[in-house]
Amino acid sequence: MPAAPSPARLAAVDLLDQVLEQGGPLSETDRLDRLDPADRAAAQRLAVMTLRGMERADRLLKPHLRKAPPLRVMNILRLGTAELCAGGAAHGVVSDCVEIAAQGKWTASAKGLVNAVLRKVAADGPAAWGKQRFPRLPRWLRDPLVEAWGPQAVANMERVHFEGAPLDLTPKPGADLSALGGELLPTGSVRLRDAGQISALPGYAEGDWWVQDAAAALPVKLLGDVTGLSVLDLCAAPGGKTLQLAAAGAQVTALDLSQARLERVSENLARTRLSATLVAGDAMEHEGQYDAVLLDAPCSATGTIRRHPDLPHAHQGERITELIGLQEALFDKALSLLKPGGKLVYATCSLIPDEGECQVDEALARHPDLRVLPLDAPWIEDKWRSDEGGLRLRPDFWAEKGGMDGFYMALLSKG
């Protein structure tokens, strides 16, 4: 009797189906709940690796397929190809993929195909893999990005997306992170490569740091010294910026629409022994007056593709117009929550100017008394500065250091 396939590989194929068939992001799955932590991590890693290299896998598979197989069979082949080309042992990968096909009611008849194709890929795929171009973004996203940043910049981004992201940590002020052996970045984040299990790293249990991409740690820094100030984090969960504000001595109100996501803010605050007032609710209905408001608005999250390669495949950008409308409404609401002379940071983890630079331009047109405040910090590089006075960060910046998330941020004040 053939051996059962590895639970991690089987789950990874299910994850690929979820992203590519149902358009559900990898972060929103309960498929992994039944797995032990090691299999869960392996399934995530395999699905991420396959999605990053999907274009290459498809190109290698094409000559071996007379017609396109059903999606699940294709996903089994993609996973097998990505693993074989990453140095996976041919026997284990091929026999597991055949068994995954054999188990499925609609895929069992394709097990011979999976076996034959993956044996050919095992023979010629690994040498051909590295000669393929870096996988391109899908057209719905590539076209507007080329228009905004030019073809070379987008090609550079695609290279960084393929390489994936290191793990960045934000240290709690005064914490000593030297036991982690990471690289201290110019902006104060600590960068680790091949970090492994996060909760096993030194200082995790003590709450000495939290995971936060180096670019995502910058919007809070734009506010300068926030000691004793009342600061509203208007879209707070999972809470990286709330932690920064609380650690810097602000009186923080952290609001989010999602109660479930707010639980993560609560857990993070408890682990880091920091405090904030948590409010579950719609930002549009919140009342109050604050010294500063941080609006890290819901967006296409296209700046985070190197860590979430499922994102460009899970949808076609259908929600972007709706998100742009929401960002505009939240922008105006955030301004109404400022005390006279208060400061607003507007930020999005998007690469699309409509969700960043254009939002600020349009807000300036709607509010004649609004102005963009000048930014001055030793870590700001000239090429990050955008025309209207904000900072535009891109994944291809700091390429030699391992890149950064794409982000946009600006500091504003009214009156």
Ligand SMILES: C[S@@+](CC[C@H](N)C(=O)[O-])C[C@H]1O[C@@H](n2cnc3c(N)ncnc32)[C@H](O)[C@@H]1O
């Ligand atoms: C980009 S994420 C925020 C990330 C967070 N600032 C951090 O640094 O960890 C956007 C958040 O906005 C929340 N959100 C979306 N619409 C909202 C609304 N109308 N009111 C409040 N929060 C909202 C989402 O639940 C999501 O957690």
